[in-house]
Amino acid sequence: MSEPSMYVRKKTLTDCKVHLGVSFCRDTSKFIVLKFVEEHNHSLVETFNRDLTKISRKLSFSTKKFIHQMSLNRIGPTVAHHLLVSIKGGHHNVRGTPIDFKNFYNGMRIFIGNRDSQLAIDPMKDRYEGxxxxxxxxxxxxxxxxxxxxxxxxxxxxxxxxxxxxxxxxxxxxxxxxxxxxxxxxxxxxxxxxxxxxxxxxxxxxxxxxxxxxxxxxxxxxxxxxxxxDQDPSMRQAIVQVSGDAIENTNIRSRIHRLVWNLFITPETFESRWHYLIEKFGLQDNEWLNDMFDIRDH
Incomplete structure (x- = not known):
């Protein structure tokens, strides 16, 4: 059985000769241009498509900072990209696509990981120092x-x-x-x-x-x-259902409200009027009202 042959195929598209040759001069700490060939043998990328090139899709530091600041205000990467496009006047003025914004955002979340607690505490410490x-x-x-x-x-x-x-x-x-x-x-x-x-x-x-x-x-x-x-959710729902027909057919609800929210009566007067209402409308066996009365001190 013969061994598989190994080879590398080099593909040349246009063999464009455009290049810039420079040399660094140590004495003057400057670069010297040795050769510059600017003629391309192929068509260039249209201006409105240059934001899709590899170099243009590389996010700048300011763009990364903008994505992070938007995330702190609960704005996702897609909306952040739309905002930056609107601010800078078009896609051609913004580095990166919505996909690039999402990739950076996800990477940022992975990097932060369990550091979320510190991100919340540090601004509090800064505020206290000031x-x-x-x-x-x-x-x-x-x-x-x-x-x-x-x-x-x-x-x-x-x-x-x-x-x-x-x-x-x-x-x-x-x-x-x-x-x-x-x-x-x-x-x-x-x-x-x-x-x-x-x-x-x-x-x-x-x-x-x-x-x-x-x-x-x-x-x-x-x-x-x-x-x-607030009370337990099931307890809050019970408020609406207190006494069934009694609430629908009488003014007991408003009378209880006036009694409970009266800050100018003594506890003794409150209890006396409470018992009067309960007896008047026959609510002695109402479980929710009895529970509320039992925790009145709270």
Missing amino acids: CPEFFFDFTVENGKLRSIFWADEISKLNDKAFGHFLTFDATYQTNRYTMIFVPFTGVDHHKKCVTFGVALISSETIDSYKWLLQSFLNCHGEQPNLVLS
Whole structure:
């Protein structure tokens, strides 16, 4: 059996002689042009197609920086390419195609890997160094950011003026990291919403909430007089179904609202009026209303 022959085939397209010959002079640290042949023996790439050549598809540093900045603002590579084309006035003024943008974006995500937590923490540290009133706290497990809370100087001033009453809602989830966004908000003297701090937590566990509330206290130094939070999703759905026909046929809902949101009555008066409403409409066996009354101290 004969051995396979090995060969390399060299393919010459036009054998174009265009070239530039230079020599470096060490004495003057300059390049000297020795020979320059500029005549091509083939047609050149049209101007409107030059952005598709190999050299033109090589992304510049400024382009890579632009893709990264867009990603920080939740803008993907395809949209980033469209924006840059619009900014620079056409495809011929932009290095790289949408595919090149995607390839760099994916490579960037692979390079970042578990460094995402540091990318979130570093700007917080920079802000604290520039503004000592800025507060933030975080937890990291196995290189992954598990929770983070922060409040700026305005949030602290808001808390001092209006922090006697606040709400926090943990129903907002981010897209990429499936973390839960928790804003702490209140109302100012103009009846406008103000922020006392915000947080991201990875799970709605008892430990997560204990850490979150402790971070809030460490930041502001005192407890609010009243805190409202969201209930379990199934509990929220039960609100709509409370008492069935009773809500449809009576004004019990509005009467309960007026009672619950009345900040000018004592706990004793509240309980007395609550029992009166429950007995008046025959709701003694309503499970949801009984559960709400049991946790009234919270």
